[in-house]
Amino acid sequence: MAARKHSIKTKIFVLLLVPLVSLVAIWGFAAAITLRSGQELLIVSRVHEHVTVPTRALATALQHERLLSLTLLGDATASRSALDAQRTKTNNARAELERLSTEARDDIPAPLWERVVRLLAATDRLTEARSGVDSRSSGRLQTLDAYTGIIDLAFDVYEKLRISADIDLIDQVRATTVVGRSREMMSRQTALISGAVAAGTITAQERARFAELVTGRRLLFAVGTQQLDDRLRTSYTRLAGTDAYAEFERIESAFRTSTRPDASWATASVTLADAFDRVAGDVSQRIADRAAPMATATLVQIGVAGGLGLVAVAASVFVSVRFGRRIGTELVGLQRAALDLADRRLPDVVARLRKGEDVCAVSEVPELNYGTTAEIVRVGEAFSSVQRTAVEAAVGQAEMRKGVGKVFVNLARRSQSLLHRQLAMLEAMERRATDPETLEDLFALDHLTTRMRRHAEGLIILSGSVPGRGWRRPVAIYDVVRAAVEEVEDYRRVTVEVPHGPALVGTVATDVIHLVAELVENATIFSPPNTPVRVHGEPAARGYAIEVEDRGLGMKPEEMAELNARLAEPPEFDLADSDRLGLFVVSRLAARHGIRVSLRPSPFGGTSAIVLVPEALVAEVSGAEPQAGPPAGWTAAEARDPVPGAGPAAGGGTGTVPGPAAGTTEGGLPRRVRRAVPDQAPPPGEPPPRVRQAGGGGPAEPSSVLTSFRAGWLRAEEEGEGR
Structure with a gap:
């Protein structure tokens, strides 16, 4: 009974x-x-x-x-x-x-x-x-x-x-x-x-x-x-x-x-x-x-x-102890079960769901049955119902996030495939074009397509997958930074001060390009359009440091501290927080490779972003000269304007690395050559890229070269006077 x-x-x-x-x-x-x-x-x-x-x-x-x-x-x-x-x-x-x-x-x-x-x-x-x-x-x-x-x-x-x-x-x-x-x-x-x-x-x-x-x-x-x-x-x-x-x-x-x-x-x-x-x-x-x-x-x-009063208190204590001990024992047992649910079971279930494990909601929620007091028994039943609902909701949320992640990856992969094809078509049109204005428009489309590809890769990164682009051999840090700069819309304002020599392990080059590009784009957006953005790189005691500095209005100390905390410990991606996609991408990429990213005030009043690449990811190119870009200190505009045939960032399109101007035309002017990188791994589901050979577009006409060089020279003078 x-x-x-x-x-x-x-x-x-x-x-x-x-x-x-x-x-x-x-x-x-x-x-x-x-x-x-x-x-x-x-x-x-x-x-x-x-x-x-x-x-x-x-x-x-x-x-x-x-x-x-x-x-x-x-x-x-x-x-x-x-x-x-x-x-x-x-x-x-x-x-x-x-x-x-x-x-x-x-x-x-x-x-x-x-x-x-x-x-x-x-x-x-x-x-x-x-x-x-x-x-x-x-x-x-x-x-x-x-x-x-x-x-x-x-x-x-x-x-x-x-x-x-x-x-x-x-x-x-x-x-x-x-x-x-x-x-x-x-x-x-x-x-x-x-x-x-x-x-x-x-x-x-x-x-x-x-x-x-x-x-x-x-x-x-x-x-x-x-x-x-x-x-x-x-x-x-x-x-x-x-x-x-x-x-x-x-x-x-x-x-x-x-x-x-x-x-x-x-x-x-x-x-x-x-x-x-x-x-x-x-x-x-x-x-x-x-x-x-x-x-x-x-x-x-x-x-x-x-x-x-003491006598009354003594009598109260006696009665309270006798009846309260029994109720207290029942409530303590129920309390421990509830705390175990809140402090151990639910966090463990959520952690396992984040790892992608399957969780059975029925086995994870045992019934709570404590005491002989009717109300306490009902409270136990209510707690059982609450924890069952909580676990089921957590499982549902995990399934929904998996579905959203798969949608992100599917859409991003499709967009990435189309953009690779578009870059290949633009490359072919650039080789055939002889008119400087037409070539300039093609370069602009090439640049815009490269930025679109970076946004598609951001969706893949947020979903927890890998974009797919990469190199098997080390890539010069100078080329990595230049490739990142040319994936930014306002790249002409950016000054690159990265020495030649050090290189990155090829498997992380794509992610570092994406990381630096997000920081550079952020610097150009949140600073006046007439101010420069400086990208500086130098070896550090524990790796290689890349600094992105703008001359904007800066940010409040509280906001900077919050962003540094997010960069140090990547939070879980929230679909409602769409204004901070770039921050999520940077934090995810940094955490994936052990890269430290931190923000600090700039001496010019803006903000400096410091990227510290671990020593394990830095390599020296031996046996051959490192892949290089234009001379240090040139902006993206200066690199592109004087050199006919210079396209947008490397690492784009069909997977090339930016190269310097090499060779000359019949008129004695420098000619831009896209360097072949046969070791680059193609994205999943894509055919191997077509390798560009040096001078693949054929020699340019002297008159076209002179016209392009003169137009670029005049633009550089106009921009210099406007600064």
Whole structure:
């Protein structure tokens, strides 16, 4: 009896039900209540040490400096030593705030950090305020306002401080900040009193400003102390009942009506300010002490929640392991089978199909049968269907590519046979022609037919077959390059700089001619029509290097890198990528014989193609002079125009190799002779080519030769002037 198959939905429901309920109930509660409090607990102490304490120190230093600055402005004979010392303390306090706040930047909330940055930026205005005091160009009220604006920013920082998540404690902190602002107004009053005492007079503007400060101080002190709880309010109530506080209130009343201040006012106001600072410090410490038990309670909450969560997690793990192990084993087996299909079987099938092997789609796709879960079994069946379809599609694609390749070869072979016959007919007509213009037209047709044959051979190469043309003996590299150049439409722009001597093995000569011709044609197409294309050749350490250089616009580095990668590793031919047929042909020919082809930028701004022929394919012609063409440096046009009877590239037509002008006519002019190459192998299915003998066309008439030579000479001069 088959094992009972459970639905994967049922297993997943059982697997997730227990951890879902436990974790959502416990961790949701714990996260909502304690996580935020725990995070604030971790940073509150650091923020207090790195922001609250140094900000308070900077505000106190600014208050003292303000007091001493107004005193100096009131009495020109007063000593500057105390003020200079206080300025140093202020600068140190500012630097300490910047250092500490920067260290705790990650823990400081964004609104608080913005206010700290604003305070530090405002301290840059101290230089201007101090200059006004030193030069006595600023009045006492102006200096008072300059320092007050900076100190107010320090109190703005206090408003964004948070010492705990407890709302009641936050209210006490805010009330303390309000009382602190009343202390700041008292500091302003003290500064005005000290300046007036030093000057010995009170101006009307100072009395008006002092009256505003009195009203504000008393209001803020009353509001702030009213918001404090009884224990914290007691400290300020005691301060308000002291003789020093009563004396200061008497000074407030007297300052608004007197024209000359009493010298004792300054001492009394400073005494009360110091007492106020002591009370404020004590209250702040008591608020901080209150936060400690709250922090401990928060830690306890986090611990309890974490313990309960740990129990829930343990139960979830037990259930998950028990039910998940079985499903995991089934899924792992199915996964391995799928990966084996994707990583090994399908690539192996595709590789064998590319090699031309026959593949049976049925034997290559065994059924996948894993597990007892209904859905996993169905997934296995689906994978089996997928891999069967994939293999069948790969086999079909391979068969289609074989068919397309056979069509390419069939059409190309037919075209190649017709073109060989056409070249033979053109050759016979060239020998019979005596009119220079007719001969020129025949040469053009000969050249066009040669290019058509190269395109037909490109189809054969793309299909994986061999074109068929070749030589049994070595062929001079000079002749190979010249033959390649004359298979290009715009061959007159090409300059050949290949020395005589080295030769190629005859079996690769045809493929190298085709390879170089594709590169030269590419250079002529992608460069301006008035620029030359240079083909240079020279022996290299590991073979023979042929360089095709144009003076076009070049290409982008990314595009050049992509083309070099294609030339190094020939990709599979894609029928949709018909714009890169020449690239495919070059890469296929290079890979067939181990030739390295690479592109690089040309010094003239264009592109240089380097063809490195391996040393094994290079041969030296011994026993006889190498087959040669026109002198090095001649373009195809210069080689053809002055020499009557010169035809298109060799290696074309009936399989000849380009030869130099040999012999003379009756008029003493050079005569082009087609050299016989009886060792050339004919294409498959073609009869052996008819060998041309030297001077096979018979001597040309002197008048025709002179006319042709004169026409070629004039064309060469016209082209030289146009460059």
